[in-house]
Structure formats: C-alpha cells, structure tokens
Amino acid sequence: MLVTGATGTLGRDVVAVLKERGHEVRGLSRSRPGYAHADLLTGEGLAEALDGIDVVVHAATDGRKDVAATAKLIEALEAAGKPQLVFVSIVGVDRIPLGYYRDKVTIEGMVAAYGGTSLRASQFHDLVLTLAKALTKLPLIGFYPAFDVRPVEVHDVAVRLAEIVEGELPAQPGDFSGPQRRSTRALWQAYLTHTGKRRLLVPIRLPGRIFRALRDGAGTGPGGGIGTWEEFLVRKL
Ligand SMILES: NC(=O)c1ccc[n+]([C@@H]2O[C@H](COP(=O)([O-])OP(=O)(O)OC[C@H]3O[C@@H](n4cnc5c(N)ncnc54)[C@H](OP(=O)(O)O)[C@@H]3O)[C@@H](O)[C@H]2O)c1
Structure with missing residues (x-):
C-alpha cells in the first residue's frame, strides 16, 4: 500500500495504523528521508513509488494545487495498472463554499471517475488546537465565529481508512466525524480551562454563505469517531 501525505498530520497515523494491522506500507514524501520520494505536482518519482502497489491512500495536500496534483496521481495510477484509490475529503465540502472545499468536490469527482472512493472527515483536533492558540493571541478577549463542529481524532480517521481499504471499497463510505x-x-472554553488561560470569549457573527452553512451544521457529520477534544488536550498539551 502507498500513502501520499505520509509525513502529514493524518498520513503519519495512516501509515502507523496500516502497519499495526499487518500491511506492507510505503509512505510518500517529496523529500523527507526514509520515505519514497515523489512530487505529485510534477509527477517526478511517481512511477517508481507506485511500483508493485495495489492500494493508494491519498492524504497529500498543499492547500492550493491539489486538483493538479491529483490529476498527475491518477495519470500515474492508470499507467501503473489501476491500483485501488481512497481519497480523504472533508465533511460539508459540497455545502460550504470555500475555494479549498470546491477543489475537494472536483477531486472527489475525479476519484469517482477513476473508480476510487472518498471518505469525508470532519476537522481534526489538531486543526482545532491551531485555531484555539490563535484565539488567545490577544491578551484579554478572544473573538470567535459561533457555530457547531464535530472535530475528530486523526487516529480514528486512520482506522476508518484502514477498514475501508481492507473491505469492499464502497462508492461512498459516508461522512466520518467525532463523537460529540x-x-x-465550548471547545475554546475547554482549551482555556485546560491551559489555565483567561479570556473573555466574544462571539462574532460573520456574514456570508460560508458562515451560514457552518451555522447550519454543514461541517458536523454523523459521528463514528471515539476520541474526544478533552482527551486530545490531555494527551497533546
Ligand atoms: N486538517 C483537517 O482538519 C482535515 C479534516 C478533514 C480532512 N482533511 C484532509 O486530510 C488530508 C490530510 O490533511 P493533513 O492535515 O494531514 O495534511 P498536512 O499535515 O498538511 O500534510 C500534507 C502532506 O502532503 C504532502 N505534500 C504536499 N504537497 C505534495 C506534493 N506536491 N507531492 C507529494 N506530497 C505532497 C506533504 O508531505 P512532504 O512535505 O513530506 O512532501 C505533507 O506532509 C487532506 O486532504 C486534508 O484536506 C483535513
């Protein structure tokens, strides 16, 4: 099996979980020592990285050129005898009009046309932590956009991806998000309590379709994960 984005937040766990479950795994990176080297944007090194591979979990992203990178990957997969392909997308990409999400919808279509499958996951706890840290940049007040989320533990997403590659590849495996x-x-307050920081939390209501969709719960998903935000904070901080 090959994991793209193997040095990333999710990819690291995907490699570890697949290995724990007895799979032979090759991780892909542009330059990190100890990985198969290839660049999805140029295609350089991809044919060698795909040699002998039957399944690809595609978790690489550069945040900007993922459509072009995935097109190169699919071209290389076609030339390599069509291994199975599982792509990691995001809950709500078809409802929340962000540019990055539009690209995800485009890529899901490319993956489906190839015969692969896409798992949509909700926001990782690691991303929520990055946002929580940004919230406490100001000394007294933390402004935050108010909406509901259902963040998920990357390990749980990695296990779900392993289950998908080990079973029948469903055309649409459904959305996957955290338990709560x-x-x-509530998330920021838990972060403040855990870190002993004090901030007056002030909600801001942002106009526009993106925040309307988020307020409607478009990014929450149905659950499925086990790990909670509080457990993540205890482990991470
Ligand atoms: N973060 C979230 O909350 C979240 C939620 C749901 C779904 N997702 C999706 O899950 C996937 C993984 O996200 P992540 O947060 O784990 O990403 P990440 O930490 O930013 O890691 C992405 C990896 O992609 C690799 N990469 C970037 N450009 C590349 C290129 N041209 N060729 C080859 N590799 C390249 C990088 O590896 P090297 O630098 O080693 O080459 C990097 O480690 C993404 O598709 C993301 O949209 C994320």
Missing part, C-alpha cells in the same frame, strides 16, 4: 457535536465556544 460541540459549539466552538
């Missing part, structure tokens, strides 16, 4: 639907306020 929480308000952003």
Whole structure:
C-alpha cells in the first residue's frame, strides 16, 4: 500500500495504523528521508513509488494545487495498472463554499471517475488546537465565529481508512466525524480551562454563505469517531 501525505498530520497515523494491522506500507514524501520520494505536482518519482502497489491512500495536500496534483496521481495510477484509490475529503465540502472545499468536490469527482472512493472527515483536533492558540493571541478577549463542529481524532480517521481499504471499497463510505457535536465556544472554553488561560470569549457573527452553512451544521457529520477534544488536550498539551 502507498500513502501520499505520509509525513502529514493524518498520513503519519495512516501509515502507523496500516502497519499495526499487518500491511506492507510505503509512505510518500517529496523529500523527507526514509520515505519514497515523489512530487505529485510534477509527477517526478511517481512511477517508481507506485511500483508493485495495489492500494493508494491519498492524504497529500498543499492547500492550493491539489486538483493538479491529483490529476498527475491518477495519470500515474492508470499507467501503473489501476491500483485501488481512497481519497480523504472533508465533511460539508459540497455545502460550504470555500475555494479549498470546491477543489475537494472536483477531486472527489475525479476519484469517482477513476473508480476510487472518498471518505469525508470532519476537522481534526489538531486543526482545532491551531485555531484555539490563535484565539488567545490577544491578551484579554478572544473573538470567535459561533457555530457547531464535530472535530475528530486523526487516529480514528486512520482506522476508518484502514477498514475501508481492507473491505469492499464502497462508492461512498459516508461522512466520518467525532463523537460529540460541540459549539466552538465550548471547545475554546475547554482549551482555556485546560491551559489555565483567561479570556473573555466574544462571539462574532460573520456574514456570508460560508458562515451560514457552518451555522447550519454543514461541517458536523454523523459521528463514528471515539476520541474526544478533552482527551486530545490531555494527551497533546
Ligand atoms: N486538517 C483537517 O482538519 C482535515 C479534516 C478533514 C480532512 N482533511 C484532509 O486530510 C488530508 C490530510 O490533511 P493533513 O492535515 O494531514 O495534511 P498536512 O499535515 O498538511 O500534510 C500534507 C502532506 O502532503 C504532502 N505534500 C504536499 N504537497 C505534495 C506534493 N506536491 N507531492 C507529494 N506530497 C505532497 C506533504 O508531505 P512532504 O512535505 O513530506 O512532501 C505533507 O506532509 C487532506 O486532504 C486534508 O484536506 C483535513
């Protein structure tokens, strides 16, 4: 099996979980020592990285050129005898009009046309932590956009991906998110309590379709994961 984005937040766990479950795994990176080297944007090194591979979990992203990178990957997969392909997308990409999400919808279509499958996951706890740290940049007040989320533990997403590659590849495996639907306020408050920081939390209501969709719960998903935000904070901080 090959994991693209193997040095990333999710990819690291995907490699570890697949190995724990007895799979032979090759991780892909552009330059990190100890990995198969290839660049999805140029295609350089891809044919060698795909040699003998039967399944690809595609978890690489550069945040900007993922459509072009995935097109190169699919071209290389076609030339390599069509191994199975599982792509990691995001819950709500078809409802939340962000540019990065539009690209995800395009890529899901490319993956489906290839005969692969896409798992949509909700926001990782690691991303929520990055946002929580940004919230406490100001000394007294933390402004935050108010909506509900259902953040998920990357390990749980990695296990779900392993289950998918080990079973029948469903055309649409459904959305996958964390165990608890929480308000952003509750998440930030838990972070403040855990770190002993004090901030007056002030909700801001942002106009526009993106925040309307988020307020409608478009990014929450149905659950399925086990790990909670509080457990993540205890382990990570
Ligand atoms: N973060 C979230 O909350 C979240 C939620 C749901 C779904 N997702 C999706 O899950 C996937 C993984 O996200 P992540 O947060 O784990 O990403 P990440 O930490 O940013 O890692 C992405 C990896 O992609 C690799 N990469 C970037 N450009 C590449 C290129 N041209 N060729 C080859 N490799 C390249 C990089 O590896 P090297 O630098 O070693 O080459 C990097 O480690 C993404 O598709 C993301 O949209 C993320």
